[in-house]
Amino acid sequence: MFGFLRPKENRFYELFEGSASCIVRAAEEFEDLLSDLSHAESRAKTIKDIEHKADTITHETIELLHRVFITPIDRDDIHQLISKLDDIVDFIDAAAQRVSLYGITYVPMEAKNLAEICVRSAERVHNAVKGLQNLKDPTQIMAECVEINRLENEADLMLRQGIAKLFREETDTRSLIKLKEIIELLETVTDRCENVANIIEGVVLEYS
Amino acid sequence: MFGFLRPKENRFYELFEGSASCIVRAAEEFEDLLSDLSHAESRAKTIKDIEHKADTITHETIELLHRVFITPIDRDDIHQLISKLDDIVDFIDAAAQRVSLYGITYVPMEAKNLAEICVRSAERVHNAVKGLQNLKDPTQIMAECVEINRLENEADLMLRQGIAKLFREETDTRSLIKLKEIIELLETVTDRCENVANIIEGVVLEYS
Amino acid sequence: MFGFLRPKENRFYELFEGSASCIVRAAEEFEDLLSDLSHAESRAKTIKDIEHKADTITHETIELLHRVFITPIDRDDIHQLISKLDDIVDFIDAAAQRVSLYGITYVPMEAKNLAEICVRSAERVHNAVKGLQNLKDPTQIMAECVEINRLENEADLMLRQGIAKLFREETDTRSLIKLKEIIELLETVTDRCENVANIIEGVVLEYS
Numbered sequence: 001m002f003g004f005l006r007p008k009e010n011r012f013y014e015l016f017e018g019s020a021s022c023i024v025r026a027a028e029e030f031e032d033l034l035s036d037l038s039h040a041e042s043r044a045k046t047i048k049d050i051e052h053k054a055d056t057i058t059h060e061t062i063e064l065l066h067r068v069f070i071t072p073i074d075r076d077d078i079h080q081l082i083s084k085l086d087d088i089v090d091f092i093d094a095a096a097q098r099v100s101l102y103g104i105t106y107v108p109m110e111a112k113n114l115a116e117i118c119v120r121s122a123e124r125v126h127n128a129v130k131g132l133q134n135l136k137d138p139t140q141i142m143a144e145c146v147e148i149n150r151l152e153n154e155a156d157l158m159l160r161q162g163i164a165k166l167f168r169e170e171t172d173t174r175s176l177i178k179l180k181e182i183i184e185l186l187e188t189v190t191d192r193c194e195n196v197a198n199i200i201e202g203v204v205l206e207y208s
Numbered sequence: 209m210f211g212f213l214r215p216k217e218n219r220f221y222e223l224f225e226g227s228a229s230c231i232v233r234a235a236e237e238f239e240d241l242l243s244d245l246s247h248a249e250s251r252a253k254t255i256k257d258i259e260h261k262a263d264t265i266t267h268e269t270i271e272l273l274h275r276v277f278i279t280p281i282d283r284d285d286i287h288q289l290i291s292k293l294d295d296i297v298d299f300i301d302a303a304a305q306r307v308s309l310y311g312i313t314y315v316p317m318e319a320k321n322l323a324e325i326c327v328r329s330a331e332r333v334h335n336a337v338k339g340l341q342n343l344k345d346p347t348q349i350m351a352e353c354v355e356i357n358r359l360e361n362e363a364d365l366m367l368r369q370g371i372a373k374l375f376r377e378e379t380d381t382r383s384l385i386k387l388k389e390i391i392e393l394l395e396t397v398t399d400r401c402e403n404v405a406n407i408i409e410g411v412v413l414e415y416s
Numbered sequence: 417m418f419g420f421l422r423p424k425e426n427r428f429y430e431l432f433e434g435s436a437s438c439i440v441r442a443a444e445e446f447e448d449l450l451s452d453l454s455h456a457e458s459r460a461k462t463i464k465d466i467e468h469k470a471d472t473i474t475h476e477t478i479e480l481l482h483r484v485f486i487t488p489i490d491r492d493d494i495h496q497l498i499s500k501l502d503d504i505v506d507f508i509d510a511a512a513q514r515v516s517l518y519g520i521t522y523v524p525m526e527a528k529n530l531a532e533i534c535v536r537s538a539e540r541v542h543n544a545v546k547g548l549q550n551l552k553d554p555t556q557i558m559a560e561c562v563e564i565n566r567l568e569n570e571a572d573l574m575l576r577q578g579i580a581k582l583f584r585e586e587t588d589t590r591s592l593i594k595l596k597e598i599i600e601l602l603e604t605v606t607d608r609c610e611n612v613a614n615i616i617e618g619v620v621l622e623y624s
Contacts, residue, residue, distance in 0.1 A: 065621050066554075079618050094572075101580040138274075156302075164309040173381050173589050177596075180385075202287050205273050346482075364510075372517040381589050388593075410495050413481050 008064070009072045013133045015061045019085040020126040022054040026092040027122040027189070031115040033096060034107050044100035051093040058086045073132070077203050084199055088125070088192045092118065095185040102178045110162025111179065114155055114186040121151040121193040128200050138208040145197040148190075155190035159183055216272070217280045221341045223269045227293040228334040230262040234300040235330040235397070239323040241304060242315050252308035259301040266294045281340075281411055289407050296333070296400045300326065303393040310386045318370025319387065322363055322394040329359040329401040336408050346416040353405040356398075363398035367391055424480070425488045429549045431477045435501040436542040438470040442508040443538040443605070447531040449512060450523050460516035467509040474502045489548075493619050500615055504541070504608045508534065511601040518594045524586075526578025527595065530571055530602040537567040537609040544616050554624040561613040564606075571606035575599055 026047050033043040061082040065075055099107075124144045131141035162183045170176040234255050241251040269290040273283055307315075332352045339349035370391045378384040442463050449459040477498040481491055515523075540560045547557035578599045586592040 062617065062621075066558075066624075075621050076618055079614070079621065083614055097576055101576055102583060142274075160305055160309055167310060167382060167386065173385075174583060174592070176382070177385070177589075177593070178583065198287070198291055201270060202284055205270075205283050205287065208274075350482075368513055368517055375518060375590060375594065381593075384590070385593070406495070406499055409478065410492055413478075413491050413495065416482075 008068050009070060011064060012061065012072055012078055015057050015064070016081060016085065016129045016132065017126075019054050019057045019061075019082060019089075020122075020129040022050050022057070023085065023088045023092070023122045024119070024126050026050045026054075026089050026096075027115070027119040030092050030096050031112075031119050033099060034112050034115050037099070037105060037107070040096075040100045040104070044096040047093050047096040051089050054086050054089040058082050073203055073207060077199065077206075081196070081199050081203070084192065084196045085125070085129070088122070088189060088196065091185055091189045091192055095182055095189070098178070098182055098185065102182075104178060104182070107182070108162055108165060108179065110158050110165065111183050111186065114158050114162070114183060114190075117151055117155045117158065118186055118189045118193075121148055121155075121190050124148045124151065125193050125196055128197060132200065132203065135204060135207045138204045141200060141204055145201050148193050148197040152190045152194045155187045159187040216276050217278060219272060220269065220280055220286055223265050223272070224289060224293065224337045224340065225334075227262050227265045227269075227290060227297075228330075228337040230258050230265070231293065231296045231300070231330045232327070232334050234258045234262075234297050234304075235323070235327040238300050238304050239320075239327050241307060242320050242323050245307070245313060245315070248304075248308045248312070252304040255301050255304040259297050262294050262297040266290050281415060285407065285411050285414075289404070289411070292400065292404045292407055293333070293337070296330070296397060296404065299393055299397045299400055303390055303397070306386070306390055306393065310390075312386065312390070315390070316370055316373060316387065318366050318373065319391050319394065322366050322370070322391060322398075325359055325363045325366065326394055326397045326401075329356055329363075329398050332356045332359065333401050333404050336405060340408065340411065343412060343415045346412045349408060349412055353409050356401050356405040360398045360402045363395045367395040424484050425486060427480060428477065428488055428494055431473050431480070432497060432501065432545045432548065433542075435470050435473045435477075435498060435505075436538075436545040438466050438473070439501065439504045439508070439538045440535070440542050442466045442470075442505050442512075443531070443535040446508050446512050447528075447535050449515060450528050450531050453515070453521060453523070456512075456516045456520070460512040463509050463512040467505050470502050470505040474498050489619055489623060493615065493622075497612065497615050497619070500608065500612045501541070501545070504538070504605060504612065507601055507605045507608055511598055511605070514594070514598055514601065518598075520594065520598070523598070524578055524581060524595065526574050526581065527599050527602065529574050530578070530599060530606075533567055533571045533574065534602055534605045534609075537564055537571075537606050540564045540567065541609050541612055544613060548616065548619065551620060551623045554620045557616060557620055561617050564609050564613040568606045568610045571603045575603040 029043055029047050029050065033040055033047070061078065065071065065078060071078055124147050128141050128144040128148070131137075131144065163180055166176050166179055166183075170179065237251055237255050237258065241248055241255070269286065273279065273286060279286055332355050336349050336352040336356070339352065371388055374384050374387055374391075378387065445459055445463050445466065449456055449463070477494065481487065481494060487494055540563050544557050544560040544564070547553075547560065579596055582592050582595055582599075586595065
């Protein structure tokens with residue numbers, strides 16, 4: 001659809017794609033972090049670097065918005081989309097920093113499952129964002145959005161099971177509080193992916 | 209105002225109304241759940257069914273948005289409104305699932321009061337949504353929105369009293385954590401009702 | 417830019433400025449509250465009064481939106497901005513009420529630092545809101561928004577350090593839960609300031 005656009009306008013899609021790549025990398029790094037807690041601190045640092053990278057992309061996007069007169073999609077949609085993509089990385093980072101800071105030495109299976117759901121949801125967000133460049137074929141984008149919604153429901157179920165198990169099995173209340181918070185942050189990651197899916201659905205509705 | 213609209217466009221109002229009905233039913237079911245905890249599990253299942261019903265309505269709305277060229281109100285407003293109505297049911301469901309999963313055997317009076325405030329707020333949301341079909345007479349809609357705001361303040365006060373009492377009287381810290389979470393979810397229900405009221409106020413501002 | 421506007425339209429800027437002033441006053445009052453807990457109850461009452469004042473300003477803004485035909489910026493932006501400004505005061509009030517209700521007798525340094533960051537962020541929000549009257553010169557407004565974002569990152573770091581320290585040093589789990597909640601509410605204040613900065617950035621993008 002936007003084959004006729006000049007380089008500056010295509011730049012927005014590169015920036016969205018860059019931000020979505022950060023999400024996938026951060027989610028994968030977090031999954032690795034949970035699978036081997038002995039390197040939690042260094043992996044949390046890597047995730048913090050990715051988070052800063054995503055911040056830089058967000059700022060470049062907003063500056064570009066100020067410099068160009070023509071944008072491929074609504075200015076407000078660009079602004080919303082890049083901010084909400086950034087939010088996802090922020091929550092992965094928040095979970096990673098907590099695992100590291102709290103000195104977590106054991107994570108329940110449900111947290112690992114949630115980390116894996118986050119990776120899958122991040123990949124779908126990445127696909128949906130790539131699809132934005134070709135809005136005349138919205139079927140694939142919409143399928144990604146449906147899957148992101150489904151993964152959020154799956155994450156919600158995992159959260160409930162995980163927290164119910166913590167109350168049954170984790171006898172140390174302070175550990176329970178820490179692990180409950182990490183599980184909730186991971187579920188929030190899938191929530192924020194759903195927010196992005198909602199924005200993308202809105203863009204598709206408007207332009208396709 | 210929209211008497212001249214074709215069936216497909218009126219369908220949006222039926223879908224909003226259907227989603228708002230789900231909220232009222234879920235809130236009433238939750239109030240019953242708290243008043244007799246021995247049937248918590250079966251009532252939580254009923255609420256989960258209502259939540260799925262609301263999801264189906266949301267998806268039908270978004271699909272309809274893709275099929276029709278003319279919408280009675282702004283496409284983005286329809287999208288926002290149906291998503292935020294859905295959110296309310298999600299939080300009632302989240303509270304219900306926790307009561308059931310945590311095996312709660314006692315709920316403080318403040319939680320019951322909050323459940324009742326949720327029912328009243330749900331009814332006001334239902335009224336406001338029904339009012340959308342007649343935007344030339346916004347006074348009634350705006351009165352519903354003011355009342356939803358007032359109920360949110362009432363819920364906030366109840367939350368604070370309830371949690372302060374938990375800290376004073378609930379000697380088991382793990383029970384305190386569980387009940388605090390349920391009370392907070394119920395207050396969030398009234399928050400999300402306020403979000404819907406804000407969207408409706410925005411629509412009224414634009415179209416009346 | 418809007419020197420030619422009639423009094424009613426300028427009124428919107430006075431209302432934004434009034435709401436932003438409430439934020440600064442509430443944040444300063446909260447900083448004082450934490451520095452001398454023996455007057456927590458009376459200071460929490462003062463903050464509650466400021467919160468009611470901000471509510472009144474929000475309602476006046478929405479009523480004005482219904483009465484005027486021409487608005488200096490988009491109707492939806494006015495509605496969003498005044499609602500999100502109000503949100504900030506709500507979270508300062510939520511933190512203040514909890515300190516008072518929970519009978520907090522000790523606050524960690526990190527909470528005091530967060531309260532100070534809230535004051536600085538509130539001042540930047542106030543500046544950015546004042547800048548809206550002169551959208552032809554957006555550089556200053558954008559600088560305020562960048563600083564609000566930076567303060568949110570600073571607050572996030574302080575939150576993590578504060579909560580990690582609570583887990584290490586606060587041996588009473590119930591006190592830990594209370595203080596953790598207050599610290600999280602203060603970090604949310606800076607989050608909500610960032611929300612307002614995002615809205616203002618959006619307005620600047622559209623009108624400058």
